[in-house]
Amino acid sequence: MATPLPTIRQLQFFLALVRRESFSKAASDCLVSQSTLSSAVKELESILDRQLVDRSTRHFSLTPAGKEVATRAAKILAETEEMARAVSDREPLEGSFRLGVIPTIAPFLLPRAAPGLAKKFPKLELFLREDLTASLAERLADGTLDAALLAFPYDLAGVDWIAIGEDPFLYAAPVSDPIASRQSVKSADLKEAHLLLLEDGHCMREHALDACKLRQDDISGVFGATSLFTLTQMVRAGLGSTLLPKMAVDAGLAANAGLKVAPLAAPAPARTIGLAWRKGSGRREDCELLAAHFKAAMEAAGR
Numbered sequence: 001m002a003t004p005l006p007t008i009r010q011l012q013f014f015l016a017l018v019r020r021e022s023f024s025k026a027a028s029d030c031l032v033s034q035s036t037l038s039s040a041v042k043e044l045e046s047i048l049d050r051q052l053v054d055r056s057t058r059h060f061s062l063t064p065a066g067k068e069v070a071t072r073a074a075k076i077l078a079e080t081e082e083m084a085r086a087v088s089d090r091e092p093l094e095g096s097f098r099l100g101v102i103p104t105i106a107p108f109l110l111p112r113a114a115p116g117l118a119k120k121f122p123k124l125e126l127f128l129r130e131d132l133t134a135s136l137a138e139r140l141a142d143g144t145l146d147a148a149l150l151a152f153p154y155d156l157a158g159v160d161w162i163a164i165g166e167d168p169f170l171y172a173a174p175v176s177d178p179i180a181s182r183q184s185v186k187s188a189d190l191k192e193a194h195l196l197l198l199e200d201g202h203c204m205r206e207h208a209l210d211a212c213k214l215r216q217d218d219i220s221g222v223f224g225a226t227s228l229f230t231l232t233q234m235v236r237a238g239l240g241s242t243l244l245p246k247m248a249v250d251a252g253l254a255a256n257a258g259l260k261v262a263p264l265a266a267p268a269p270a271r272t273i274g275l276a277w278r279k280g281s282g283r284r285e286d287c288e289l290l291a292a293h294f295k296a297a298m299e300a301a302g303r
Helices: 008-020 022-028 034-048 064-086 106-120 135-142 188-191 204-212 228-236 246-250 284-302
Strands: 095-103 124-130 147-152 159-176 241-245 259-263 272-277
Touching: 008 022, 008 034, 008 064, 008 135, 022 034, 022 241, 034 064, 064 135, 064 228, 064 241, 095 135, 095 188, 106 124, 124 204, 124 241, 147 159, 147 204, 159 228, 159 246, 159 284, 204 272, 228 241, 228 259, 241 246, 272 284
Parallel strands: 095 124, 095 147
Antiparallel strands: 147 272, 159 241, 159 259, 159 272
16 A cells, blocks of 8 residues: 655645744745644644644744654755746746845835836736845745845855846945045944944845954944834934945935935945845746846946
């Protein structure tokens, strides 16, 4: 008699649970009721004859068997997805496409790029997810996302990516700030400033520190912002100065907050904006077209 095997649907539900660490949130992501998702996970445990979720504590955790299944399930679903796309006769960028974007890119690039994307690819159903890089990387790895707009450098395993453009950092401060009046701001000037940056967890913080050759000690610890909008408002209130990506400045973020902006000394420190996707996912052609579109939108915004 053949050994019963898990279904793709059960594995999808289980990975959603692993990612969200909540039955209700996982069910919402999968567009099913919580009872449906819970039943599927229990059926999976029954088929494998192993408990996958540790239900003895109030906090979500996996058993050793659950961790093993999660690792293998992610690979199985990625291969299944690749197989389905390989035999599909769909045109490029036709149908659903799940795109992740980090918060320091989404509000500045997407509004410029989205309208043209809808005209160019009318059959594309684009689903967007804004989150921090680490979370998007996990969703990319487990197949929840098809691609992600990220800032590089960032260490990602099993991923291909295309550079869309360079996004230089600019110095932003209140109009009265003497450093902002200089023709260009040097790294030594930044060490004299009362710099505010996004809190830990935002890759832009690390990019800014590395690109400008700054240490953690050079950054003020009085405030940890979770968004660039909040950061500029704190600078406007006189708590210090900051570094902003050019795409945010081009979108009017500094001007709307009444801040003065100055370029950093050449060679201008910058982050690289790129579109990443899983190797072997069958999405290369789609992503090449998307990358070209986003690159054109980014260049137009810069002009």
